[in-house]
Amino acid sequence: MKPSTHGHLPAAPGIRAEGLTKQYGNKFAVRGLSFDAKPGVITGFLGPNGAGKSTTLRMLLGLTRPTAGRITIDGRSIAEFDRPARVVGALLDARAVHPRRTAEDHLSAFAQAAGLGRERVAQVLELVGLSGAAHRPAGEFSLGMLQRLGIATALLGDPQILVLDEPLNGLDPEGIRWLRLLLRRLADEGRTVLFSSHLMSEMALTADDLIVIGQGRLIAQMSLDAFVDAHTEQRVRARAASPDDLARVLRRSGLQVDAGAGPGLLITGGDTATVGRIAAAEGIALEELVQVRDSLEEVFLTLTRDATDYESRAA
Template sequence: MIEARSLTKRYGKTLAVNDLSFSVAAGRVTGFLGPNGAGKSTTMRMMLGLDNPTAGQVTIGGKRYHELKYPLRTVGALLDAKWVHPNRSARAHLAWMAKSNKLPAKRVDEVLDAVGLSGVAGKRAGGFSLGMSQRLGIAAALLGDPEVLLFDEPVNGLDPEGILWIRKFMHRLAEEGRTVFVSSHLLSEMALTASELVVIGKGELISQSTTTEFVSRASENTVKVRSPQLPQLRAALQQAGTEVREDEGASLLVSGMDSDRIGELAAANNFVLHELSPQQGSLEQAFMQITGDSVEYHTELENEAQQVLAGQTDPLVPSNR
């Protein structure tokens, strides 16, 4: 388990992290989200003792990182896939890490095999592609068979096959009972990977919840309705006090009435229904809506994109620029 309590980091006059508290439980993948400049990387560096907090603390398994005698046995991390010396082979890189934490040499080949790098173990890391470097970084994180794993942008720049592999790998690690904490800007991927979310902005906690709760809290509850009697159904829905707007194709999006009541209204008026489906917003929409005030810099186009994702403007209506 990871526990952050009143974590604060100041660089001169800049407050990078401000009184941040959250916890990360074992047995699940927890996503760490926030706009650029939110303080995610600084927070993760403080977790690993690379930066000292100005105030507060982070504990991993009840201890601060510098209190761990053999840290790789408790926590594994991937913060920068390209930090490996380019002239070292993958095996040599892992071998010195294993030796520094008194890990058996056989563990090197075990983790190389786990991430699919056994065939290139003797090649120089400087010649690795980004995907191979990410796999080597994950192998290093797994070296001590730790209970806690931290990953910063692990799928950045990967092809679809690599992204799918890392997603399944993280799920497997969580299923083994490990604590998996992942920072990423790829919200569509986080929606598929993380069951829990810690969301920060301007160095402060915005939300900690399940991914489903986060999306539901930010999204408008709507129901998609299709019917061959759409004009009549629309009039009946509006008379019942709902908000109705046209969706793509011959369908309506209804707010203010759940699917059960819409079905009952249609049946009472002998309207035929071809579709009646509750609509759930995306993680991207929820993120833009909830963190909008925490983004430090906006261009005009970014402001418009945020309004579209939040459902405040129609993407098909041109702006006045």
């Protein structure tokens, strides 16, 4: 079943933050933050705890007033839309549900408050896999089921923009894969998708673009691949029948070689073509030759090390 039931969507609006600032007393939760989230793209919103992600999302949704700057949808604040639930669907806290209210009642109440039709309730319950639990009270739900209910609430108005804060928390592997595919389908329909997550492996599988912040400031905004490539030193892993000979000729060519970093040789300063050419010229047979790239998690931790409010120490 498709998320949309209204046929072809018009061109979806994007999200823009311009000099966005939120100050509490003498502390800045967000300071001079500017970024864009574009239609047709899944944008990952990353930052350490306390970086200002939730505050930024609350300002987007009109729940918190900026101290300075602005964050807009298609150039307008959310308060300027007559029916904002048809423009933006959001999930900030999956537990924000009355425990005695059933899933169906929760969605029906939201639909009535937002001026939406009740016919959409059954559709989103089916979409998120909760049709069988529609008449159960939310207090009996697991965290994963609450996340699905929160996503159903966000989708109720068939919005052009989806904003999700940590939607993967509590989902099992099947649920994580389901959400990944759903977000991709929504983006492919031309919608704007902005979501935050601390699960870097899933962010790497899901996001197209990244917005990375720390201590309320923008650290980076670019595609996920460009982000990793820009902050990763070029390295190659090679295995050969004569590793000592390979290491010697590579060092002689000015490359750095680490023979103790896992299987084979870890080579810095050249790509696979360079290493292969040097080995061939010396008549050294290679058993493996692969490009090595840091994971998103490694790059993120390195780049935000100085922007973390709380840092664990090794035992």
